[in-house]
Amino acid sequence: MNLAFRDIRYHGFKFFSSTLGVSLLIMVVVTIGGIIRGVILDSSTLIESTGAELWVVQKNGAHPGVGTYGPFVEISRLPESIYHAISVIPGVAEAGPIVTAWEHVPQIMRPTPLMKFMYLNALLNTQTMVKPGWMAVPRVRFIVVGYEPGRIGGPPVIVAGRGIEASHYEIVADVKTGFHVGQRVRLGNFDYTVVGLTRHMVGFTADPVIYMSLRDAQNYLFQTQPDLLRSEQAVARQHAAQLAATSPRLIPAVVAHDEARLANTLYINAIAVKLRPGANVQAIAAHIRRWEHLAVYTDAQAVNMQLMGSNRLILFQLALFRDILVLIAGLVIGIIIYSFTLDKVHEIAILKLLGARGGVVYRMILQEALFMGIVSALVGSALELLSEPYYPRRVVATSGDIVQMLVAMSVVAAVASILAVRRAMRIDPRSVLSTR
Amino acid sequence: MSTPQPKATAPIEMPESFAIQTEGLGKVYGKGANRVEAVKGIDLVVRSGDLTVIMGPSGSGKTTLLTLLGLVDQPTTGRLVLGGRDIYAGTPPDLAHIRNTEIGFVFQTPNLIPFLTAKENVLLPLSFAGVRGKPAEDRVQKLLDYLEIAERRAQHYPNQLSGGEQQRVAVARALANNPRIILADEPTASLDTDRALAVVRLLRRVSQTNGAAVLLVTHDHRLLGEVDEVIEMEDGRIASRRVVGQDGLARSQARSAQPESDG
Ligand SMILES: Nc1ncnc2c1ncn2[C@@H]1O[C@H](COP(=O)(O)OP(=O)(O)OP(=O)(O)O)[C@@H](O)[C@H]1O
Ligand SMILES: [Mg+2]
Numbered sequence: 255m256n257l258a259f260r261d262i263r264y265h266g267f268k269f270f271s272s273t274l275g276v277s278l279l280i281m282v283v284v285t286i287g288g289i290i291r292g293v294i295l296d297s298s299t300l301i302e303s304t305g306a307e308l309w310v311v312q313k314n315g316a317h318p319g320v321g322t323y324g325p326f327v328e329i330s331r332l333p334e335s336i337y338h339a340i341s342v343i344p345g346v347a348e349a350g351p352i353v354t355a356w357e358h359v360p361q362i363m364r365p366t367p368l369m370k371f372m373y374l375n376a377l378l379n380t381q382t383m384v385k386p387g388w389m390a391v392p393r394v395r396f397i398v399v400g401y402e403p404g405r406i407g408g409p410p411v412i413v414a415g416r417g418i419e420a421s422h423y424e425i426v427a428d429v430k431t432g433f434h435v436g437q438r439v440r441l442g443n444f445d446y447t448v449v450g451l452t453r454h455m456v457g458f459t460a461d462p463v464i465y466m467s468l469r470d471a472q473n474y475l476f477q478t479q480p481d482l483l484r485s486e487q488a489v490a491r492q493h494a495a496q497l498a499a500t501s502p503r504l505i506p507a508v509v510a511h512d513e514a515r516l517a518n519t520l521y522i523n524a525i526a527v528k529l530r531p532g533a534n535v536q537a538i539a540a541h542i543r544r545w546e547h548l549a550v551y552t553d554a555q556a557v558n559m560q561l562m563g564s565n566r567l568i569l570f571q572l573a574l575f576r577d578i579l580v581l582i583a584g585l586v587i588g589i590i591i592y593s594f595t596l597d598k599v600h601e602i603a604i605l606k607l608l609g610a611r612g613g614v615v616y617r618m619i620l621q622e623a624l625f626m627g628i629v630s631a632l633v634g635s636a637l638e639l640l641s642e643p644y645y646p647r648r649v650v651a652t653s654g655d656i657v658q659m660l661v662a663m664s665v666v667a668a669v670a671s672i673l674a675v676r677r678a679m680r681i682d683p684r685s686v687l688s689t690r
Numbered sequence: 691m692s693t694p695q696p697k698a699t700a701p702i703e704m705p706e707s708f709a710i711q712t713e714g715l716g717k718v719y720g721k722g723a724n725r726v727e728a729v730k731g732i733d734l735v736v737r738s739g740d741l742t743v744i745m746g747p748s749g750s751g752k753t754t755l756l757t758l759l760g761l762v763d764q765p766t767t768g769r770l771v772l773g774g775r776d777i778y779a780g781t782p783p784d785l786a787h788i789r790n791t792e793i794g795f796v797f798q799t800p801n802l803i804p805f806l807t808a809k810e811n812v813l814l815p816l817s818f819a820g821v822r823g824k825p826a827e828d829r830v831q832k833l834l835d836y837l838e839i840a841e842r843r844a845q846h847y848p849n850q851l852s853g854g855e856q857q858r859v860a861v862a863r864a865l866a867n868n869p870r871i872i873l874a875d876e877p878t879a880s881l882d883t884d885r886a887l888a889v890v891r892l893l894r895r896v897s898q899t900n901g902a903a904v905l906l907v908t909h910d911h912r913l914l915g916e917v918d919e920v921i922e923m924e925d926g927r928i929a930s931r932r933v934v935g936q937d938g939l940a941r942s943q944a945r946s947a948q949p950e951s952d953g
Binding site (some may be wrong): 603 | 753757760762763786787788789790791793795797798801803804805806810813815816817818819833849863875
């Protein structure tokens, strides 16, 4: 006769409401773990998705040899032509020029009810600290990534539509932008057509990425604004007019210089380098470093810098917070099981009087505790997985997290029930024999 | 019922029909100023098939004696022989097994397991003894019939049964493994006279038909008409023993200076 099953059946509400409470705690623990992993993935997918082993950026003038933030963050400007030179280094399979910057466009999507709720909730939680209207900005912030179509650096997966094929005015956007395939989006002075969607391509701030061709990105990001261009051109003409009086022979050179300065968009921000199998990463990096103005990072360095420079302290806090939650969850489950068991001292004493061996009592309590621990770990994990898509940032729990919870819950449940039974077994059976 | 063989090492000079025999049985609780000699030098013989009543004032050691006889507590001194086996001589036997198969407890309150149905409560000692399936079902059905517990009631949880019904289920549970010894500590205290008499008649019937030795602690003199022997305890000792007939007539063996006026 399985006593654990019968006890659970009889105390169904008490048992399952406690299990549900524990499940919610576990859901929170798994979610925090998922948030941590989400921050790490958001900080690294853009770099890792390219498959590049090395990243080349401009050397930091103030701290030569010291990288500050790595690709996608660092202020870095390189002449476009350098990537050709890098792609012919022995051992290099491919080198791709990358242009990148933060931009924003007016928000076209209406916020979902969930987003509105989160906005109100954030307002409630921060209203004493922030200025009014801080979150109401109706904009999509995104990161423009320009790459040479056909080369390294483009979107790793297309979940709808296709990749960029034409050399101009086509973009691939992350689904998080809310754009759809075929939509026309005005960026700067031009209309672009969304030809494809990608997923999980965001920067460390969780802003989605919009991919476009290198030329489009350079035009969009580096081209001087028309008004500014006109006024600069006027200044240049004035300049030339003044020169006409004093040193007319210099005019062609000065004009050419000004025009080049105003029109030149042939810059890139970084170069992604993919090596041939078996190539020596360090040797090639050393080779590239011989260019005085270039800095080189390995993939790991680039990812780490991104994490270190951006979300490092948030990760520290989240990790500590997770420890605390794990502790609380463990304590709560332990206490629930302990007190459930001590609630049964009387029954345990009766069982002993009826000739139950210790094993019978241990088995009953242990089975109930393990059942509660395992069910709540599973239910908590399931709730977490179901809720993941609704968070504004990426939350990613793995099967490893769930196994970890299962093991932790089982251990806590087992320890709590053994301690509780040991305590309960000390009850004087006389308390059953006669009520005094 | 499986009866373990008596130990060859323990020489017993009493017939098998003695279910319980004690010699100088004593129990001391606490130490120093808190020391209480709850039971002192009890010499007792209870025959199989006898219904013996233990009476005595509160604190005289009745419950303590039952805990010793029921292997719930270890005596401080003396010898205890159950079914021909000297319990505390030599290697200790499996006390849980003996409690389960050879001793039935009936308590003052029914003490049913609340999360088991009446039927499951009766099944419990059988399950501990390893009796399962059809034999267990048959045995439980027989006991429920014997105690006139309707099939429908048997599916109920204890808190859905009346006090009397609960006590009958408790008796059925005590009888499950057909024990040689039944120990009942004031089982009728919470019942009215009719129900109390019914329980005692039931125990009487069990002792006669199954040959079990029944020890019944009670304060209720109305029940004495049903019993074979009355033991009067006082201050941890047996003050008197009276053998009474089925007709309620006292027979010999009065040891006390002041014989009881009723009986
Ligand atoms: N666990 C214990 N520790 C210390 N003293 C105890 C313990 N159990 C019983 N006693 C003492 O032993 C004595 C006998 O108690 P016992 O319960 O056997 O009496 P009783 O005859 O059953 O009384 P009642 O009629 O009230 O049930 C009492 O003085 C009691 O206080
Ligand atoms: Mg008592």
